[in-house]
Amino acid sequence: MTRIEEFVKEQAEKHGRDRNSLMPILQAVVQSERFLSEEAMVAVATELDLSTADVFGTATFYTFMDTFPRGKNIIRICKTITCHMKGKDAIVDTLEDMLKIKLGQTTTDGKFSLLQANCLGWCHKGPVMLINDEVYPEITPEKAVEVVSKYLKKG
Amino acid sequence: MSKYKVNLKINNIPVSVDEGTSILEAARTLNFTIPTLCHHDDLCVAGNCRVCVVEQKGNRVLPAACATPVSEGMEIMTNSLKVRQARKHVVELLLSEHNADCTKCFKNGSCELQDMSNDYRIGDHVFLDLVKDRERVKDISSPSIEKDDSKCIRCQRCVRTCADLQAVSALAVTHKGNEMKISTFLDKPMNDVVCTNCGQCINRCPTAALTERNYIDEVFDAIYDPKKFVVVQTAPATRVAIGEEFGMKPGTRVTGKMVTALRRLGFDKVLDTDFTADLTIMEEGTELLTRLKEALVEGKEVALPMLTSCSPGWIKFQEHLYPEFLDNLSTCKSPQQMFGPLAKTYYAEKVNKNPADMVVVSIMPCTAKKFEAERPEMRGSGYKDVDYVLTTRELGMMIHQAGIDFQKLEDERYDNILGESTGAAVIFGTTGGVMEAALRTAYEIVTGKEVPFTNLNIKPVRGMEGIKEASVKIKDVKPEWSFLEGVELNVAIAHGLANAKVVMDKIKDGSANYHFVEVMGCPSGCIGGGGQPMPTNMEIRKQRAAGIYEEDEGLTIRKSHENPEVQEIYQSFLHEPLGHRSHDLLHTHYVPRKRH
Numbered sequence: 007m008t009r010i011e012e013f014v015k016e017q018a019e020k021h022g023r024d025r026n027s028l029m030p031i032l033q034a035v036v037q038s039e040r041f042l043s044e045e046a047m048v049a050v051a052t053e054l055d056l057s058t059a060d061v062f063g064t065a066t067f068y069t070f071m072d073t074f075p076r077g078k079n080i081i082r083i084c085k086t087i088t089c090h091m092k093g094k095d096a097i098v099d100t101l102e103d104m105l106k107i108k109l110g111q112t113t114t115d116g117k118f119s120l121l122q123a124n125c126l127g128w129c130h131k132g133p134v135m136l137i138n139d140e141v142y143p144e145i146t147p148e149k150a151v152e153v154v155s156k157y158l159k160k161g
Numbered sequence: 162m163s164k165y166k167v168n169l170k171i172n173n174i175p176v177s178v179d180e181g182t183s184i185l186e187a188a189r190t191l192n193f194t195i196p197t198l199c200h201h202d203d204l205c206v207a208g209n210c211r212v213c214v215v216e217q218k219g220n221r222v223l224p225a226a227c228a229t230p231v232s233e234g235m236e237i238m239t240n241s242l243k244v245r246q247a248r249k250h251v252v253e254l255l256l257s258e259h260n261a262d263c264t265k266c267f268k269n270g271s272c273e274l275q276d277m278s279n280d281y282r283i284g285d286h287v288f289l290d291l292v293k294d295r296e297r298v299k300d301i302s303s304p305s306i307e308k309d310d311s312k313c314i315r316c317q318r319c320v321r322t323c324a325d326l327q328a329v330s331a332l333a334v335t336h337k338g339n340e341m342k343i344s345t346f347l348d349k350p351m352n353d354v355v356c357t358n359c360g361q362c363i364n365r366c367p368t369a370a371l372t373e374r375n376y377i378d379e380v381f382d383a384i385y386d387p388k389k390f391v392v393v394q395t396a397p398a399t400r401v402a403i404g405e406e407f408g409m410k411p412g413t414r415v416t417g418k419m420v421t422a423l424r425r426l427g428f429d430k431v432l433d434t435d436f437t438a439d440l441t442i443m444e445e446g447t448e449l450l451t452r453l454k455e456a457l458v459e460g461k462e463v464a465l466p467m468l469t470s471c472s473p474g475w476i477k478f479q480e481h482l483y484p485e486f487l488d489n490l491s492t493c494k495s496p497q498q499m500f501g502p503l504a505k506t507y508y509a510e511k512v513n514k515n516p517a518d519m520v521v522v523s524i525m526p527c528t529a530k531k532f533e534a535e536r537p538e539m540r541g542s543g544y545k546d547v548d549y550v551l552t553t554r555e556l557g558m559m560i561h562q563a564g565i566d567f568q569k570l571e572d573e574r575y576d577n578i579l580g581e582s583t584g585a586a587v588i589f590g591t592t593g594g595v596m597e598a599a600l601r602t603a604y605e606i607v608t609g610k611e612v613p614f615t616n617l618n619i620k621p622v623r624g625m626e627g628i629k630e631a632s633v634k635i636k637d638v639k640p641e642w643s644f645l646e647g648v649e650l651n652v653a654i655a656h657g658l659a660n661a662k663v664v665m666d667k668i669k670d671g672s673a674n675y676h677f678v679e680v681m682g683c684p685s686g687c688i689g690g691g692g693q694p695m696p697t698n699m700e701i702r703k704q705r706a707a708g709i710y711e712e713d714e715g716l717t718i719r720k721s722h723e724n725p726e727v728q729e730i731y732q733s734f735l736h737e738p739l740g741h742r743s744h745d746l747l748h749t750h751y752v753p754r755k756r757h
Contacts, residue, residue: 058354067336
């Protein structure tokens with residue numbers, strides 16, 4: 007048994023093996039591994055006796071469940087209408103410029119991925135940026151550069 | 162269904178239907194057809210395509226007729242102005258995401274979306290063209306099934322088919338919003354995933370997103386090649402279904418017309434898979450008796466129950482999902498794959514042809530047979546045993562192309578040899594048929610008497626129930642079979658892989674005590690196969706099954722071991738069932754495959 011298989015088995019013991027347990031198990035894997043590898047999805051499907059296509063389908067429905075590796079820090083800019091009207095495009099342009107990547111890409115050093123997100127529930131304080139689990143409301147291009155620079159220094 | 166009646170009006174006509182009936186079904190009772198795309202009689206309700214919207218008095222929104230149950234006093238309009246406009250818009254929206262290259266499309270003329278667009282005279286595109294995957298190369302990795310996402314309207318019939326009818330779920334809904342698509346695990350090629358090639362998704366796809374790989378041109382090329390000697394074999398289930406391609410009623414028996422049509426298409430010899438179905442019974446029946454003898458007399462560890470092996474979708478299902486039970490599968494090749502090597506050895510010799518110049522074509526109700534013919538094990542003759550496999554639908558297309566007026570054809574008979582068959586072989590085409598044919602022969606081998614059922618009709622193994630179980634008490638056996646005296650032979654029959662999974666799980670956990678299990682991968686067996694004419698539903702399949710049983714009753718010889726050609730081939734070529742030659746040509750082995 008590989009490390010991931012063991013991890014998934016532990017999670018299945020903890021959450022149960024019915025279909026309802028699929029989400030908490032996938033979340034646990036993402037928490038621990040940062041993304042769902044092919045191996046992890048096969049392990050989950052095997053434990054829960056589901057088809058891998060089913061597991062893949064569930065995982066790809068959720069923005070926060072990646073099925074391939076991302077950068078160490080994941081920057082998400084809210085793309086929905088309020089943040090859009092409050093100028094999220096300028097934030098995206100600035101960060102694309104700063105990190106030399108396009109939306110959806112990861113820097114070559116693997117430190118940052120730049121993504122869009124659906125509504126993050128901060129419409130009253132848009133535009134909003136999320137880095138990993140940290141929320142940065144009312145962001146401006148300048149503040150965005152400042153915040154990302156801090157993560158850059160942290161490595 | 163509950164006995165409570167609900168009264169409503171549809172297009173101002175009062176109607177009373179059972180509680181729980183959908184508006185769609187209620188309208189059908191009044192002969193109003195509400196158009197549908199995601200709805201399918203064999204599948205659970207999805208309600209996602211919205212073409213079946215109707216107007217309900219007092220309701221601001223238009224409910225989907227397929228997904229809305231009737232209620233007391235409801236007043237429904239199925240063709241109001243509002244409905245017409247909405248429905249037209251829905252079709253236009255579907256088309257805006259559909260690669261409508263209809264004239265180049267394999268489903269041109271048999272596409273439900275095209276029909277609907279035609280019915281509503283959709284002309285110019287009202288909405289922006291949003292086809293994303295037009296440039297994407299079609300997935301043609303599988304020898305059986307082609308998948309073209311640019312044609313997909315995301316109705317999810319295929320997903321429900323694969324999950325609910327087949328318990329495979331090779332296809333699933335993935336991603337979301339405008340990125341949503343129907344995909345395999347990690348979007349891998351169809352040939353690399355658990356797909357069994359059963360083709361049930363093709364039968365239910367309203368567009369050309371899922372189609373069979375067609376080999377029509379290859380077959381015509383072979384026919385027109387003067388150096389090639391092209392023989393064709395036809396599976397049992399094709400003869401009660403091909404008529405549907407020419408507007409005939411499902412279940413119409415057109416065996417003779419089909420033979421004539423094949424001859425007019427230019428096949429050098431028209432032969433019958435039914436012959437090798439009879440041979441399968443000889444081999445498989447003997448194999449079952451041998452296994453029972455080894456278990457009961459010699460006390461050997463024998464894999465029981467024995468599972469039938471005629472259905473290549475079922476075989477691949479076992480290889481993926483129950484690899485620990487591969488020894489339980491009969492080692493007999495399917496009738497198609499028994500025919501191939503015999504055609505290129507025994508038959509080639511009889512007609513004095515070089516097998517290298519022979520082309521064996523099969524007409525099958527099945528898409529998995531295309532995969533089966535490609536399996537590396539299927540070269541018992543030293544050549545590729547079966548060169549091309551065509552579905553019943555492809556044969557229909559060939560006959561159309563050749564300008565043959567099928568309905569008016571005279572009946573002709575199969576060529577011989579390899580053309581003679583029995584009623585037992587014909588019933589291979591429907592669920593329970595292999596079991597019935599095997600019992601007719603095995604019982605007689607053991608007791609010397611006919612099976613104790615009126616007119617040889619073993620009714621308990623017939624019918625459309627998902628899983629059938631039966632016991633046959635074996636009495637007054639011949640001396641050499643004395644160990645079977647008084648034995649209750651327990652058999653089970655499953656059709657559709659979801660039912661097969663239930664049976665396998667019972668076998669696995671030890672709660673079932675079967676000796677012999679028949680599985681056909683498709684709902685209702687081969688008559689409901691993935692290569693059969695469309696549409697399909699239970700009513701159509703019942704009519705085809707009735708056609709099969711009529712054909713059986715109409716034949717003079719109805720037991721495989723009484724087929725004179727079968728007797729002849731054992732005398733002059735194979736010598737005995739499970740003999741050396743049989744082993745080389747008629748038996749195979751299976752390979753475990755990845756579960757995921």
